[in-house]
Amino acid sequence: xxxxxxxxxxxxxGMTNKKSLKCEQHMGHRAMYWYKQKxxxxxxxxxxxxxxxxxxxxxxxxxxxxxxPNSSLLNLHLHALQPEDSALYLCxxxxxxxxxxxxxxxxxxxxxxxxxx
Amino acid sequence: AQSVTQLDSQVPVFExxxxxxxxxxxxxxxVYLFWYVQYPNQGLQLLLKYLSGSTLVKGINGFEAxxxxxxxxxxxxxxxxxxxxxxxxxxxxxxxSGGSYIPTFGRGTSLIVHP
Numbered sequence: 001x002x003x004x005x006x007x008x009x010x011x012x013x014g015m016t017n018k019k020s021l022k023c024e025q026h027m028g029h030r031a032m033y034w035y036k037q038k039x040x041x042x043x044x045x046x047x048x049x050x051x052x053x054x055x056x057x058x059x060x061x062x063x064x065x066x067x068x069p070n071s072s073l074l075n076l077h078l079h080a081l082q083p084e085d086s087a088l089y090l091c092x093x094x095x096x097x098x099x100x101x102x103x104x105x106x107x108x109x110x111x112x113x114x115x116x117x
Numbered sequence: 118a119q120s121v122t123q124l125d126s127q128v129p130v131f132e133x134x135x136x137x138x139x140x141x142x143x144x145x146x147x148v149y150l151f152w153y154v155q156y157p158n159q160g161l162q163l164l165l166k167y168l169s170g171s172t173l174v175k176g177i178n179g180f181e182a183x184x185x186x187x188x189x190x191x192x193x194x195x196x197x198x199x200x201x202x203x204x205x206x207x208x209x210x211x212x213x214s215g216g217s218y219i220p221t222f223g224r225g226t227s228l229i230v231h232p
Contacts, residue, residue, distance in 0.1 A: 004160075042207055042222035043161070056219070090160055105151070106220060108160040 003027075004109035006091050012115045015081060021112045023074040023091030032074040033106065034066060035090040043090055049074060081116045088113050119144035119210050123223035131231050132200055138193040138226045140182075140208035150191040151209040151220065152182055161207065167191060178202070203230045 004025045013019050023032065031050050035043035048056035049068040063085075065077040074091055088111045094104040122141045130136045142148060149168050153161040165176025172184040182193045191208060205227050209220040 006160075040205070040225065040227070042225055045219060048219065092161075104218065105163060105166060107163070108153075110160040111158075113158065 004091055004093055004107050006089075006109035006112050008112060009110070010113045010115075012117065013078065013081065014117050015083075017081075018077070018079045020078065021076040021089055021091075021114075023076075023109055024072055025093040025107070025109075026072055027093065027095075027107070028071075029093035029095050029107075030071065031094045031096060031104070032068065033092040033094075034074070034076050035092065036085075037088040037090055037111070047076075078114075081114075083116050086114055086116045119146075119148060119212055119221050121208050121210050121221055121223035123208055123226050125226050126224070127227045127229065129229045129231060130198055133197050135196050136194065136198050136202075136228065138206050138208075138228065140191045140193065140223060142189050142191065142208075142210045144189075144210060144212055147213040148210050149213060150182075150184060151211075152176065152180070152191075152193050153207045153209060154178075155205040155207065155225075157204070164193070164206075198228070198230050200230050200232060202228060204228060 007022045033048050034046040037043045045058050046060045047066045052068045063080050067075040090111045091109040092106040094106045120143045124139050151166045152164040154164050155161050164180050165174045167174050167184045175181045180195050182191055184191050205225045207225050208223040211218050211220040
């Protein structure tokens with residue numbers, strides 16, 4: 001099973017709202033990733049968790065707050081977003097740490113389509 | 118550090134015709150290479166990958182790609198496309214050594230299959 005699940009599928013929120021995106025995998029993968037993708041563009045890396053610790057933060061604004069409660073779950077907490085944050089948010093996972101050099105493959109979830117009004 | 122160039126932003130083709138989507142990369146170290154497909158309003162799905170061994174790699178849905186080290190290319194091919202192959206295709210590269218192994222994605226190629 002190479003499935004990564006994400007909820008919700010769609011989310012509409014105002015600029016003053018607080019919401020969370022959820023990601024789950026049961027493949028025993030130890031690295032999990034958040035990406036942001038605008039239409040017709042490649043995914044842009046936001047955060048990487050390795051063994052439940054934040055290992056990479058690509059200078060993402062603090063209105064995005066990641067959390068990894070356990071090895072299977074990854075959350076992205078959203079607060080005071082801007083309209084330009086509207087995008088598809090993708091979660092991915094891979095077997096080992098991004099710095100381990102193993103022949104890892106990233107597996108992606110279906111994404112959450114976020115619209116900020 | 119590495120980079121990926123997908124020269125064609127859009128490739129229109131008729132159903133049952135062959136197609137090639139081009140991908141060139143640049144890296145100071147050895148690389149692993151990937152092709153992902155993204156159907157409308159969906160996540161990225163792995164089509165195929167080159168890690169080592171045979172330079173001709175076969176993937177899902179009848180796609181294949183050939184790793185050419187001298188030309189630093191990893192072009193994706195399919196001998197006969199279907200309407201259902203209409204999607205965005207991303208080539209990605211990651212290094213095999215040197216620190217971070219986060220893949221770098223190309224800008225994507227939109228494959229449009231006409232009936």
